[in-house]
Amino acid sequence: MSPAPLRVLVTGAAGQICYSLVYQIASGSVFGKDQPLELVLLDIPMMSAALDGVVMELVDCALPLLHKVIPVTDEKEAFKNVDYAFLVGAMPRREGMERKDLLAANVKIFKSQGRALAEGAKSTTKVIVVGNPANTNAYICAKYAAPKISPRNISAMTRLDHNRATAQIAAKAGVTIDDVKNVIIWGNHSGTQFPDVKHAKVNKGGSATDAYAAVGDEAWLKGEFISVVQKRGAVIIAARKLSSAMSAAKAACDHIHDWHFGTPKDTWVSMAVPSDGSYGIPEGIMFSFPVTIDAATKDWKIVQGLSIDEFAQGKLNATLQELQEERDEALRACEESNI
Numbered sequence: 314m315s316p317a318p319l320r321v322l323v324t325g326a327a328g329q330i331c332y333s334l335v336y337q338i339a340s341g342s343v344f345g346k347d348q349p350l351e352l353v354l355l356d357i358p359m360m361s362a363a364l365d366g367v368v369m370e371l372v373d374c375a376l377p378l379l380h381k382v383i384p385v386t387d388e389k390e391a392f393k394n395v396d397y398a399f400l401v402g403a404m405p406r407r408e409g410m411e412r413k414d415l416l417a418a419n420v421k422i423f424k425s426q427g428r429a430l431a432e433g434a435k436s437t438t439k440v441i442v443v444g445n446p447a448n449t450n451a452y453i454c455a456k457y458a459a460p461k462i463s464p465r466n467i468s469a470m471t472r473l474d475h476n477r478a479t480a481q482i483a484a485k486a487g488v489t490i491d492d493v494k495n496v497i498i499w500g501n502h503s504g505t506q507f508p509d510v511k512h513a514k515v516n517k518g519g520s521a522t523d524a525y526a527a528v529g530d531e532a533w534l535k536g537e538f539i540s541v542v543q544k545r546g547a548v549i550i551a552a553r554k555l556s557s558a559m560s561a562a563k564a565a566c567d568h569i570h571d572w573h574f575g576t577p578k579d580t581w582v583s584m585a586v587p588s589d590g591s592y593g594i595p596e597g598i599m600f601s602f603p604v605t606i607d608a609a610t611k612d613w614k615i616v617q618g619l620s621i622d623e624f625a626q627g628k629l630n631a632t633l634q635e636l637q638e639e640r641d642e643a644l645r646a647c648e649e650s651n652i
């Protein structure tokens with residue numbers, strides 16, 4: 314007998330990321346090939362016709378796992394009884410804009426959706442925030458969803474940065490993606506993030522080695538590599554005149570897949586979660602850490618005991634400072650908005 318359907322909410326469902334995302338969810342790439350789903354698709358009323366188009370296409374895919382598709386433009390209705398929520402809906406960054414420029418506009422959405430989560434969602438709901446500035450939006454969402462929803466159930470996506478870092482290392486070391494594991498993205502999903510490969514492992518020629526040995530170019534690892542990963546989002550916007558979508562959707566699927574099924578043995582992934590004070594990051598800051606996830610409890614743990622040298626500490630401090638500034642600005646914007 315197949316399990317009861319999971320109710321999965323996707324916001325911004327008429328947008329470009331979701332055009333890739335909803336098919337991957339509905340076809341079983343996230344929750345497995347035996348897990349039926351009810352997909353709730355939220356967008357704003359102005360996008361209602363486009364949303365109907367996405368629904369028609371999903372129906373036409375004739376996917377056996379998709380038991381229901383429910384298009385909605387009412388936020389309260391959207392959040393009712395959801396098991397998982399992909400919060401993608403927000404204004405995207407355009408060429409020349411910094412994530413900070415989006416803050417005031419987007420933070421209000423996440424205040425309102427935090428409240429809607431508290432009001433309607435299951436207390437076990439797991440949430441990924443993709444809409445930028447993702448860490449700060451998740452912080453605000455968690456603040457307004459508590460105490461009904463534990464802040465531990467709310468996360469922001471840095472898996473795209475994690476995947477970008479993995480791909481860069483694989484290419485430079487001349488191996489395939491599966492040969493690289495345990496890169497880390499620390500901090501904010503922004504230009505201050507710290508992609509760290511000090512603890513990464515690379516399988517080269519049949520034996521596991523560390524990334525520094527596998528790549529053999531410390532200057533590249535401490536310079537160009539970091540900057541390529543930090544700036545990749547902006548470079549893609551400059552090339553496409555649109556922000557990344559296919560790779561963002563894939564990363565969101567990876568993030569929730571691993572939260573649902575747990576991380577493999579001796580493997581961690583990067584996820585922005587509310588800090589528990591690890592590595593000197595003040596409690597509650599939505600900071601990207603290396604985490605492992607227990608399949609049975611679906612609970613994440615920050616990987617402990619990794620050495621942080623002076624170079625790394627400087628990078629951690631910079632991204633923390635940016636997150637604290639964003640948080641303060643977001644709290645001010647929330648106070649000023651009467652939503």
Ligand code: NAD
Pocket residue numbers: 324325326327328329330331355356357360401402403404405406422442443444445446447470471473474502556557558561
């Ligand atoms: P898009 O403009 O194509 O789609 C966004 C959709 O969200 C639109 O359909 C819009 O109507 C909808 N929306 C706006 N406000 C909403 C609300 N209150 N409720 C529900 N829906 C709402 O944008 P996109 O390219 O799909 O990007 C979405 C977001 O994801 C942007 O903020 C972008 O910057 C961000 N992003 C994050 C990452 C990451 O790694 N964290 C990567 C890429 C993009």
Ligand code: LMR
Pocket residue numbers: 405406412445473545546547549556557
């Ligand atoms: C990305 O990293 O591709 C996105 O977050 C787009 C952006 O705004 O940088």
